[in-house]
Amino acid sequence: MSDTAYTTRHGLEVATEFATFVENQLLPGTGVEADRFWSGYAELLNDFVGENRDLLARREELQTKIDEWHKARGNQEWDASAYRDFLTRIGYLVPEPAAFAIDNGNVDPEIASVAGPQLVVPVSNARFALNAANARWGSLYDAAYGSDVMGPPPAGGGIDPARRDKVVVWAAKFLDDTFPLTFGSHADVTGYRADPDGLHATVDGKDVALKDPSAFVGTRQAGKDTGYVLRHNGLHVELVINSDHPIGAASKSGLRDVVMEAALTAIQDCEDSVAAVDAEDKVGVYANWLGLMKGDLTESFDKGGKTMTRRLADDRIISAPDGSTVILPGRALLLVRNVGHLMTTDAVKLNGQETPEGLMDAMVTVAAAIHDLNRSEGLGNSRAGSVYVVKPKMHGPDEAAFADRVFTKVEQVLGLPQNTVKLGLMDEERRTSANLAASINAIRNRIVFINTGFLDRTGDEIHTSMQAGAFVGRDGMRQAGWLSAYEDRNVLIGLAAGMRGKAQIGKGMWAKPDALAEMLQVKIGHPKAGANTAWVPSPTAATLHAMHYHMVNVADVQDQLAGKPVPDLDILLTPALVGDTPMSREDILREVDNSCQGILGYVVRWVDQGIGCSKVPDIDDVQLMEDRATCRISAQYMANWLEQGLITKDQVQDALRRMAAKVDSQNAGDPNYFPMAPDFDGPAFKAAEDLIFTGTKQPSGYTEPALHARRKEAKALRR
Numbered sequence: 153m154s155d156t157a158y159t160t161r162h163g164l165e166v167a168t169e170f171a172t173f174v175e176n177q178l179l180p181g182t183g184v185e186a187d188r189f190w191s192g193y194a195e196l197l198n199d200f201v202g203e204n205r206d207l208l209a210r211r212e213e214l215q216t217k218i219d220e221w222h223k224a225r226g227n228q229e230w231d232a233s234a235y236r237d238f239l240t241r242i243g244y245l246v247p248e249p250a251a252f253a254i255d256n257g258n259v260d261p262e263i264a265s266v267a268g269p270q271l272v273v274p275v276s277n278a279r280f281a282l283n284a285a286n287a288r289w290g291s292l293y294d295a296a297y298g299s300d301v302m303g304p305p306p307a308g309g310g311i312d313p314a315r316r317d318k319v320v321v322w323a324a325k326f327l328d329d330t331f332p333l334t335f336g337s338h339a340d341v342t343g344y345r346a347d348p349d350g351l352h353a354t355v356d357g358k359d360v361a362l363k364d365p366s367a368f369v370g371t372r373q374a375g376k377d378t379g380y381v382l383r384h385n386g387l388h389v390e391l392v393i394n395s396d397h398p399i400g401a402a403s404k405s406g407l408r409d410v411v412m413e414a415a416l417t418a419i420q421d422c423e424d425s426v427a428a429v430d431a432e433d434k435v436g437v438y439a440n441w442l443g444l445m446k447g448d449l450t451e452s453f454d455k456g457g458k459t460m461t462r463r464l465a466d467d468r469i470i471s472a473p474d475g476s477t478v479i480l481p482g483r484a485l486l487l488v489r490n491v492g493h494l495m496t497t498d499a500v501k502l503n504g505q506e507t508p509e510g511l512m513d514a515m516v517t518v519a520a521a522i523h524d525l526n527r528s529e530g531l532g533n534s535r536a537g538s539v540y541v542v543k544p545k546m547h548g549p550d551e552a553a554f555a556d557r558v559f560t561k562v563e564q565v566l567g568l569p570q571n572t573v574k575l576g577l578m579d580e581e582r583r584t585s586a587n588l589a590a591s592i593n594a595i596r597n598r599i600v601f602i603n604t605g606f607l608d609r610t611g612d613e614i615h616t617s618m619q620a621g622a623f624v625g626r627d628g629m630r631q632a633g634w635l636s637a638y639e640d641r642n643v644l645i646g647l648a649a650g651m652r653g654k655a656q657i658g659k660g661m662w663a664k665p666d667a668l669a670e671m672l673q674v675k676i677g678h679p680k681a682g683a684n685t686a687w688v689p690s691p692t693a694a695t696l697h698a699m700h701y702h703m704v705n706v707a708d709v710q711d712q713l714a715g716k717p718v719p720d721l722d723i724l725l726t727p728a729l730v731g732d733t734p735m736s737r738e739d740i741l742r743e744v745d746n747s748c749q750g751i752l753g754y755v756v757r758w759v760d761q762g763i764g765c766s767k768v769p770d771i772d773d774v775q776l777m778e779d780r781a782t783c784r785i786s787a788q789y790m791a792n793w794l795e796q797g798l799i800t801k802d803q804v805q806d807a808l809r810r811m812a813a814k815v816d817s818q819n820a821g822d823p824n825y826f827p828m829a830p831d832f833d834g835p836a837f838k839a840a841e842d843l844i845f846t847g848t849k850q851p852s853g854y855t856e857p858a859l860h861a862r863r864k865e866a867k868a869l870r871r
């Protein structure tokens with residue numbers, strides 16, 4: 153039983169805690185009166201709740217028809233054209249729109265024109281959220297030294313001179329590739345100096361310059377540090393000189409660091425990396441976003457035995473060679489990911505019923521951003537005067553059009569010009585991928601990105617074709633035709649819609665946060681494929697991934713790609729089934745263990761501790777980022793294999809119990825941890841069972857309903 157206290161506002165039952173937050177923290181300073189906010193909220197709900205419900209019912213109706221179609225066909229060979237006809241007939245596929253170009257307007261350059269990393273962070277965690285905002289700039293030396301890029305990460309405790317020297321040589325190579333000198337190498341520079349005609353260096357006693365003198369932006373002085381700021385492909389890099397610093401003292405030139413412009417943009421996430429199930433949790437999430445938009449968020453915490461207070465970083469002031477001042481943003485341009493259309497919240501009730509959580513996110517996150525829009529100085533976010541909302545998990549153009557109208561209404565209620573709110577469209581549900589042009593067209597006046605959220609997309613791939621047969625395992629899925637068609641189509645359809653120079657065409661998350669050497673090898677594939685941004689899980693990953701945007705000029709790649717034929721829809725629509733190439737028993741059972749371990753390792757922290765994103769070891773002890781989307785994949789795999797008779801319920805239950813004991817031991821050092829073994833009857837273990845054993849029935853295979861229900865149970869239990 154909920155013990156939430158309610159108050160009434162314009163016919164709405166509003167959780168008192170949420171009403172207090174809105175009236176005392178959110179609105180003061182926005183110019184929006186509480187009365188207008190609540191009356192507008194009531195209008196929004198009255199106007200859109202029914203349609204929201206209908207859109208969800210349409211998802212279920214289509215899914216039921218697809219399930220029946222597959223069941224009726226039994227073991228017949230895959231018939232792409234019959235399938236496509238069927239999907240067209242039921243309205244899953246809609247007609248392609250006539251050629252069009254997006255027309256968004258007022259978009260900051262970090263999104264429209266400069267290519268670079270996009271960091272994602274759970275906004276519920278203020279320490280991380282601030283760190284993400286400040287990850288606009290990152291030390292390349294620290295990123296390389298502290299990660300596996302230079303071999304197994306250091307144990308800590310003092311600087312290893314051999315490792316340090318290796319980093320310095322490696323970074324000099326990057327500088328030589330990116331900012332070559334007219335003679336010699338950055339590794340051999342004995343001194344840098346800025347003159348009115350540009351940056352000079354001394355190599356072998358000779359005065360040398362940059363091959364491209366225009367790359368020099370200017371000089372930044374910060375205490376004893378002198379920073380020479382360079383620019384390449386629109387991204388800045390600062391050579392930090394300080395011979396008094398231990399690293400600078402060991403360098404002939406005094407170079408103590410190479411600071412990269414790293415996370416150009418950061419997504420503050422209210423969705424899949426967050427566990428927020430009630431008014432209390434939502435207020436926590438909103439308060440952090442509000443602090444970021446007001447510029448006053450701070451967080452104090454203990455690190456290495458010291459108390460640190462983190463706040464938003466200042467802009468960087470540069471003196472240009474001509475004597476003028478250049479101001480570079482100190483913080484990533486922030487976007488906020490709202491939740492999708494599915495879930496409801498009891499924080500606001502209409503006629504006694506819970507209301508869509510997505511509508512609450514729309515009202516609150518946009519209202520918070522008014523503080524940023526109203527500010528003319530200080531720690532601002534959008535210089536173009538826009539609010540950036542990422543909308544996840546939408547199914548096709550009707551749902552995108554719905555979001556467009558919702559935000560128009562929100563703008564009216566909050567007194568903002570139409571299309572102040574820009575939308576990032578996650579291309580992560582199959583109906584959106586299959587109707588991508590129409591989905592973009594539906595929000596063409598707001599759209600600022602499309603992004604291949606391949607993790608959710610894989611979950612939806614399995615769920616949609618649940619009855620078509622058993623899906624190939626994870627290795628097979630990575631090679632599947634639908635996946636490459638999906639990635640390629642996304643870029644080409646985005647370019648055809650005129651996104652070049654106006655919006656981001658983004659690629660998905662690097663989900664192995666500790667495997668950054670591998671990331672450096674692999675993730676260059678994203679800019680090479682024409683993506684002008686791609687997701688990273690941490691500031692360190694952002695700093696390293698930034699190198700790729702120096703190595704590849706994405707605008708050139710996009711020029712070369714323009715007009716290339718888009719991979720056929722039939723490839724996108726063909727599921728990757730085990731079919732004639734069955735997997736070995738051993739491989740299947742290994743994947744069962746792996747999925748069960750991943751699910752349990754994730755849900756136990758979600759349900760018992762309210763942690764929405766975790767690093768969880770897989771069966772090979774590779775640390776993986778797990779969020780609701782990766783959990784969706786694991787759960788849908790298990791549900792599909794059970795449904796198709798590849799595995800039995802007993803096998804899964806056995807794996808869950810064995811893996812629960814393993815996850816318990818992995819968390820043995822956590823004082824806040826509740827073990828799942830030996831009773832296996834706590835809400836976390838039950839959540840894992842729900843996700844798998846009711847996976848065919850969960851809406852679109854989402855994890856939210858089961859996780860929310862079990863988290864609420866755990867909160868009540870432990871209260």
Ligand SMILES: CC(=O)SCCNC(=O)CCNC(=O)[C@H](O)C(C)(C)COP(=O)(O)OP(=O)(O)OC[C@H]1O[C@@H](n2cnc3c(N)ncnc32)[C@H](O)[C@@H]1OP(=O)(O)O
Nearest residue numbers: 272273280283284424425607661689690765766767777781
């Ligand atoms: C499918 C999708 O939807 S993907 C999008 C959702 N996923 C995400 O947002 C992933 C975000 N990443 C994270 O939450 C974390 O990096 C995790 C959970 C993967 C790993 O967290 P941890 O195990 O605590 O990381 P680790 O111990 O390696 O590093 C912690 C340090 O890195 C920082 N850090 C790690 N991730 C981030 C981040 N995303 N943003 C900002 N800072 C971060 C922390 O602030 C901390 O530094 P501090 O001590 O100075 O504060």
Ligand SMILES: O=CC(=O)O
Nearest residue numbers: 605606607608781
């Ligand atoms: O949101 C991202 C995804 O991959 O899902």
Ligand SMILES: [Mg+2]
Nearest residue numbers: 580605608781
């Ligand atoms: Mg997703």
